Amino acid sequence: MAHQIKTKIPNPSLTRLLAIYHLLEQLERENVKSVSSSELGKILGFKPDSIRKDVSYLGEVGNFGGGYEVLKLKDHICGNLGLDRKRRTCVVGLGRLGTAILNYDDLNENGFSVIAGFDSNINKLETITTPVELFPAHEITEVVKKKGIEIGLIAVPARAAQETADRLIDGGIRGIINFSPVAIKAKNNVMIRNLDLLGECMILSTLLAFREKPADQVV
Numbered sequence: 001m002a003h004q005i006k007t008k009i010p011n012p013s014l015t016r017l018l019a020i021y022h023l024l025e026q027l028e029r030e031n032v033k034s035v036s037s038s039e040l041g042k043i044l045g046f047k048p049d050s051i052r053k054d055v056s057y058l059g060e061v062g063n064f065g066g067g068y069e070v071l072k073l074k075d076h077i078c079g080n081l082g083l084d085r086k087r088r089t090c091v092v093g094l095g096r097l098g099t100a101i102l103n104y105d106d107l108n109e110n111g112f113s114v115i116a117g118f119d120s121n122i123n124k125l126e127t128i129t130t131p132v133e134l135f136p137a138h139e140i141t142e143v144v145k146k147k148g149i150e151i152g153l154i155a156v157p158a159r160a161a162q163e164t165a166d167r168l169i170d171g172g173i174r175g176i177i178n179f180s181p182v183a184i185k186a187k188n189n190v191m192i193r194n195l196d197l198l199g200e201c202m203i204l205s206t207l208l209a210f211r212e213k214p215a216d217q218v219v
Contacts (some may be wrong), residue, residue, distance in 0.1 A: 013054040019079055028168065030143070033038065034081065045102035077096070083198035090116040090150045092140065092164050093156035094128060097179060102132055103152055103194050116143055121162070144171025151175045158182040 009017070020040060037048040039053075042052075053063060058080040061073055078084050089112045093104045101107070102117050119125055120137040128134060135143050144152070144167075150196060152168040154161060154176060161180035168176060168190075175191040178184050181199075187190045 009054075009057045013050075013057060014081075016044070016050065017053050017058075017081065020045075020054070021077045021081075021083065024070055024077070027070045028074060032070055034067045034069055035073075039067070048083040086111050086113055087151050088152040089114045089153065090118065090140075090144065090147075090149045090168075090169070091099060091132075091153045091155065092137065093154060093160075093180075094119040094121075094124060094134070095155065098153075098155035099128060099130075099153060101179075101201060102130055103127075114187060115147055116149060118143075132152055137164070137167075140167040141171040144168060151177070153177045153179065154184070155179045175182055 002136050019115075023040065023043060024035075029030070037051040038048070040051050041048040042106070055068075055073070055077075055171070058076060059070065061076045067079050068217060084146060087109065091114060094102065094117055098117070098119070104114075106112055114132055117130065117132050117134045118137045118140050119126075122136055125134045125136065149171070150173065152165075152173045152175070154164050156169075158181050161178060161182050162184050165176055165184040165186075169186075169188055172192060176184070176193070177190060178194045179197065181196060183194045
């Protein structure tokens with residue numbers, strides 16, 4: 001029976017649920033049969049009551065000896081969040097980061113079928129070794145339409161990010177993950193996730209600095 005995908009889950013809860021899901025995958029590989037919310041919280045750094053509340057957004061899952069049955073909870077999260085759906089995906093910008101993403105096996109193993117790669121450098125396309133079909137960047141719109149690609153991963157320089165996004169959107173893309181160091185603007189109800197690697201490093205550095213003693217206090 002098909003699950004009804006939940007749409008009214010707060011973003012913090014969704015983030016925790018996905019973290020729980022990945023941990024459950026690990027526990028399943030380790031042949032762990034059951035786990036409590038306290039154990040999940042200890043490993044992930046979440047409060048047990050937050051975990052129980054997050055899981056409750058997905059409806060009744062039952063319990064197993066006072067905890068959750070690992071396989072049952074994993075499948076429950078998977079079905080209710082639509083993680084079992086296959087998504088056709090492409091990568092634009094085949095520098096070091098883009099090429100690494102292109103050949104990242106975990107994407108395909110988790111339902112994200114990378115079926116196309118794009119780059120503006122034709123010579124680069126001829127030297128990359130990959131089973132994924134490669135195309136020049138000017139063909140993005142046509143290929144996205146033809147192949148029914150839903151998700152685009154952008155790893156191009158900042159100056160090319162918006163133009164790249166526009167080409168993907170014109171092709172009918174439904175969602176974009178942007179690794180370029182600039183925010184891109186959405187249109188046509190396309191969902192965009194801007195992932196700023198440098199920004200995240202700077203945030204972490206700042207948080208570490210808050211924990212560190214000022215230089216004049218170091219013994």
